[in-house]
Amino acid sequence: MTIEQLKSAYEVAYQKSATDIFFSPGRVNLIGEHTDYNGGFVFPCALSFGTYLLMAPNNEQKINFRSLNIDAVYSLELTQLTTPLPNKAWANYPLGVIAQFIKRGVSITQGYDILFWGNVPAGAGLSSSAAMEVVTAFAFNELLGTGYDRTELAKIGQASEHEFAGVMCGIMDQFASAQGKKDHAIYLNCDTLAFDLVPVKLEGIKVVISNTHSPHHLDSGAYNDRVRQCQLAVQQISAVRPIKNLAELLQADFEQVEHAITDEVAHRRARHVVGEVQRTKDAVEALQQGNIELFGKLMTQSHISLRDDYEVTGPELDALAEAAWKVEGVLGSRMTGGGFGGCTVSLVRDEAIPTFLEQVGAEYTEKTGLKADFYIAEIGDGAHRVNA
Numbered sequence: 001m002t003i004e005q006l007k008s009a010y011e012v013a014y015q016k017s018a019t020d021i022f023f024s025p026g027r028v029n030l031i032g033e034h035t036d037y038n039g040g041f042v043f044p045c046a047l048s049f050g051t052y053l054l055m056a057p058n059n060e061q062k063i064n065f066r067s068l069n070i071d072a073v074y075s076l077e078l079t080q081l082t083t084p085l086p087n088k089a090w091a092n093y094p095l096g097v098i099a100q101f102i103k104r105g106v107s108i109t110q111g112y113d114i115l116f117w118g119n120v121p122a123g124a125g126l127s128s129s130a131a132m133e134v135v136t137a138f139a140f141n142e143l144l145g146t147g148y149d150r151t152e153l154a155k156i157g158q159a160s161e162h163e164f165a166g167v168m169c170g171i172m173d174q175f176a177s178a179q180g181k182k183d184h185a186i187y188l189n190c191d192t193l194a195f196d197l198v199p200v201k202l203e204g205i206k207v208v209i210s211n212t213h214s215p216h217h218l219d220s221g222a223y224n225d226r227v228r229q230c231q232l233a234v235q236q237i238s239a240v241r242p243i244k245n246l247a248e249l250l251q252a253d254f255e256q257v258e259h260a261i262t263d264e265v266a267h268r269r270a271r272h273v274v275g276e277v278q279r280t281k282d283a284v285e286a287l288q289q290g291n292i293e294l295f296g297k298l299m300t301q302s303h304i305s306l307r308d309d310y311e312v313t314g315p316e317l318d319a320l321a322e323a324a325w326k327v328e329g330v331l332g333s334r335m336t337g338g339g340f341g342g343c344t345v346s347l348v349r350d351e352a353i354p355t356f357l358e359q360v361g362a363e364y365t366e367k368t369g370l371k372a373d374f375y376i377a378e379i380g381d382g383a384h385r386v387n388a
């Protein structure tokens with residue numbers, strides 16, 4: 001949809017024009033998976049697709065939420081903005097963000113009519129929910145003049161996800177959506193939130209996103225289980241060497257203390273995290289030195305660790321990654337995001353793209369009976385205002 005079409009849709013929905021329009025992107029993570037809530041490094045980039053928010057003040061003491069993607073409409077009194085809606089209502093994503101503003105002492109005295117539209121494929125692990133949270137945080141920050149910086153807006157989005165969606169996620173998705181920059185990836189230290197924007201200019205190579213069309217279910221509990229298993233590993237290691245996060249341990253440190261993790265599952269989870277943090281550091285260094293081949297190999301190793309030690313891939317993601325590894329001209333391929341379905345990300349040489357689409361598509365359908373979708377990723381900017 002174009003901005004003009006979105007404006008018309010707003011007029012149809014609310015019989016007036018939108019006064020403000022904002023956008024915030026989805027993200028694809030190149031490497032550094034399930035490291036964020038362990039205080040480790042991640043390396044995501046913002047995509048050119050994301051969520052638009054159109055809004056205008058109203059004279060009711062209410063915030064009205066509509067979406068062009070979902071039929072359900074919500075209308076909430078200004079006194080009802082701090083309680084989650086039942087039954088996994090989609091409006092909990094923006095509502096949770098507004099509740100965070102209120103929690104920080106901001107009063108909301110004005111009603112608004114809000115319309116969302118997103119073009120991030122939902123349930124694909126490309127952070128459509130973070131895009132909605134961050135666009136809401138960005139919009140209210142602008143309209144209320146609260147002056148939070150982008151990192152704070154990401155924290156607001158993350159807190160909303162914890163408190164209104166019940167997913168104990170890390171900061172990566174909201175951070176990428178808030179801080180993304182065109183043609184750059186974000187090398188983020190999730191412990192300190194210090195970050196560098198690293199140019200991703202790949203001559204003759206594309207970042208290809210492949211969608212399993214098998215939805216990931218972050219709220220299914222499997223994600224929160226991983227968070228708890230990592231906490232258990234921290235607790236058990238701390239008996240021999242006090243640590244706050246798994247990511248504090250270099251590989252060699254880990255080898256000295258891993259015997260303290262008596263829980264077999266927690267041990268494998270911790271081994272993934274420690275290895276993945278090292279791979280992420282190595283991958284960023286490789287990219288900066290122009291060694292894309294090494295970057296690709298580390299991506300593939302990341303997938304294997306996520307498959308065997310972290311157990312968040314599943315048959316669909318494995319089928320896509322394994323099919324990609326066989327194609328000549330693929331430098332690396334791995335699952336991206338939370339896992340359990342969703343997407344893979346691959347580095348593919350330009351000349352190999354037609355073969356990639358054909359072979360990976362065919363092998364995937366043969367193995368799973370599903371049809372994959374492919375997108376060439378365009379790395380876009382973080383949250384911003386769109387001219388109304």
Ligand code: GLA
Nearest residue numbers: 033034169170171172337338
């Ligand atoms: C989801 C979470 C992120 C991160 C990834 C895995 O996308 O929202 O915080 O933990 O999974 O890397």
